[in-house]
Amino acid sequence: MSIERIVKELSAVAANPKGQLKAYKEAGKKCIGVMPYYAPEELVYAAGMVPFGMWGSNRKTISQAKEYCATFYCTIAQLDLEMLLDGTMDLLDGVITPSICDTLRPMTQNIRVAMSEKLPVIFLAHPQFRRPAFGLEFCRAQYTHVKTELEKIRGCEIKDEEIAGAIKVYNKSRAARRDFVKLASEHCDVIDPIMRSAVLKAAWFMRKDEYTAKLEELNALLRAMPVCNWKGVKIVTSGIVVDNPTLLKVLKDNHVAIAADDVAHESRAFRVDASEEGDPMMALCQQFADQDFDVLLYDEESEKNRRGEFVANLVKESGAQGLVLFMQQFCDPEEMEYPYLKKALDAAGIPFIKLGVDQQMRDFGQAATAIQAFADVLAMQ
16 A cells, blocks of 8 residues: 555544544444543553544534633633534543543533433543552552443453553554654655644544554555655644644645654653553553653652753754744643743754644634744744
8 A cells, every 4th residue: 555545544534533433333333532631542442442532623613512611721622522512422432531631620520511411421530649659559540440430331341461452552553653753754755744643643533453554554665765855844843732734734835844743642642651561550550650741740850840851852852943832722731831841942042933722723824924934944044
């Protein structure tokens, strides 16, 4: 199969998650919605069900969700509820609602109330202190709760060997996605920002074994090609979700390629593997404990600005010339972190711009002007 054919297939999945959900249901699969982020998808997969990512939508307008949400909730959370209310996600057999930020925390209860007669809502609270023994035990208790609720939907127990098998499948998928990110940078003449986003986004709507098989085939084809001599500029993207094709087209039109990303919806989701040895439930808990350099995760050494330095080093190590921060509107953690991120980037001499984004945005004129000017500045360096 050609690169174009594989990218087209994965792009079709990314563009039509509702159709993908319908196809799985028609095939007799149960599907579980998984809201952002760091939810143990492996437990869903181990149960023989399909984890279905819910990261908002670029095509919907918030209407019914307004009855449940304050106006200052980020649009990702509001649009997830909107899709549950308007029937888009009617085929789901349940939904996992992590509570990792101040918006998602009350949103879990809004969804529980709104969906009380429609589908099971599985609450998940991650530990703030995730590394100490007591944090790991708390995480295990929460993951056990998720497992128990999934077993009710499945109708039988999820066995340890099934979880261990799921971990292997997911580790293989994470490795393939890390490879793709590197290969996409090396072949940005073939994989533009729109394609890159679509390939990574498709992972949220497919069983990981199916997805990984296609991605490994794509990676092999890219690896066989000579590394391109890119004449444009390269950047690192940062933020929660950067998947709007219209916005990404602005990058493409200005000959801006993505060298790497610090995006929750993308690389942050597959940075860390779970151990394939020992107790698989504890392996999943340790995997969360090992997550790092995320604005939503507590850092015991925050005074050192470790995350800011991590992002600055990512720009340098990836060969990018600058960074574009796509800041989700009404995201308090990102807004509070920004001065520290700016400090680290300035100290490293890394050019960057900050763009406010919203999943209900339809006019990207200002963003296009800013990106064009930034690309021109980077091209002159």
